[in-house]
Amino acid sequence: MFVDGEGRSGFQAKSFAMRLMHIGYQIYVMGETITPAIRQGDIYIAISGSGKTKNTVNNTLAAKKLGATIIAVTSKQDSDLAKIADETILVPGKVKNDKTTTSIQLLSSLFDQSVHIVLDCLCLMLSKRDNISEEIANKNHINIE
Amino acid sequence: MFVDGEGRSGFQAKSFAMRLMHIGYQIYVMGETITPAIRQGDIYIAISGSGKTKNTVNNTLAAKKLGATIIAVTSKQDSDLAKIADETILVPGKVKNDKTTTSIQLLSSLFDQSVHIVLDCLCLMLSKRDNISEEIANKNHINIE
Amino acid sequence: MFVDGEGRSGFQAKSFAMRLMHIGYQIYVMGETITPAIRQGDIYIAISGSGKTKNTVNNTLAAKKLGATIIAVTSKQDSDLAKIADETILVPGKVKNDKTTTSIQLLSSLFDQSVHIVLDCLCLMLSKRDNISEEIANKNHINIE
């Protein structure tokens, strides 16, 4: 399983990946040191509010060609990223250069916050389903920091 | 101005720093490539839910000795980090190994989400005060990604 | 001034950027938190042994369109990256999937080492030219680590 995202979406992607690791998933972050080759059957989760972030879209397209199943996390159902995706988690929330949604907050802040909570909910649901206790998660958490 | 944080607190620290850059602040992230020396009068913002994260506490103590003004972002008023700080932004929310607060979510998820929203609110207030429009923020945002 | 590179080239790019900061240059790393928008007249240094790394080439092309002066660091004079560049620092050394150069070392190890030494030589020459002493460089070096 891989996560990908640029800028503030990237921080949410990393935050999600870290928690998935705590609850027992093997997940890699695009751009980090030990991220291996993508192979047929891998899951590739790409986050972009606009669904147009160029490197994210290009990477995701390449992952699809390599046989990965694509999950897009975006606020735009008709974006390039959503079109590439096998499954889309549609997270409403105003993004940068948004033509259809407004917010009192600048740029993609509203989307970032919504994604954070949606993905943490997903982690909660997975941890419940898999019976991952606080104790187990804590044992996976880095113990030097 | 510097931000510091480990793990998921670190991602919130980076996310905050990125938005501060968009609205016109000069800010550096501890551990990134071009982060310079800390000098007398600098502001050092350290995020740790428990207020006990060892590297964060050690770095912050060192920053204080170098003459920085310390702002702690933590859920624990009586933690080591809060004690070092000149000012504390107290963000309630259950953290890892929490003895006093509970949450259905694992580890520090609730704190992470709360910090995200609190710091984005702070960015909103600063951008209002400084008259930073969407257009100005967009011009500072990286234009290759 | 910006540096860009993926994988092990990226680590050399960051290492170069860090030393340039120590000797007094303002430089940003593509992909890090506080990297701002690229503007007309900026210098964009892109490292890729093969000169074909897709994200690096795409980013560099975008930087060129934004008016940046491009410096390519590559082992391949006739690569896409070198063709985009205004100036090329040609660093011989076998790279991944190399058709023309050989090495007993795997992948791009020889190129990585050569780039490291070439860019550190460049830092040495710049520090001599600008009269940057050990003491000055040390003062810019992060003082908490």
Added chain:
Amino acid sequence: MFVDGEGRSGFQAKSFAMRLMHIGYQIYVMGETITPAIRQGDIYIAISGSGKTKNTVNNTLAAKKLGATIIAVTSKQDSDLAKIADETILVPGKVKNDKTTTSIQLLSSLFDQSVHIVLDCLCLMLSKRDNISEEIANKNHINIE
């Protein structure tokens, strides 16, 4: 297996970890997203030219207490880091604030370059021993970049 290092030593640590991944080792980088808890019997490789980098020394001490075998990569045989270590790879080369070695290069440049080449030699030796061909290493290398 874990690697640790700050600043330019950190970039060499990451570069080493990436190549070890290519040749088939499971290795984690301290400070990256998916780095798990350290357990009894793990190998912890810490790089610091001076052997005094505070966070590196503190982390390494904590890893030792958790039961990890410590390998120090340093230029100083009598440093704190070397004293903690089970094994030391002594890499000569002038470092920051060096009292005993000189170089025309600033700060720890000479050490950084020496470490780079020593660790790449180690990768070469391991890949020879384990019969890791260019083709195998290439298959582990990230295939989207």
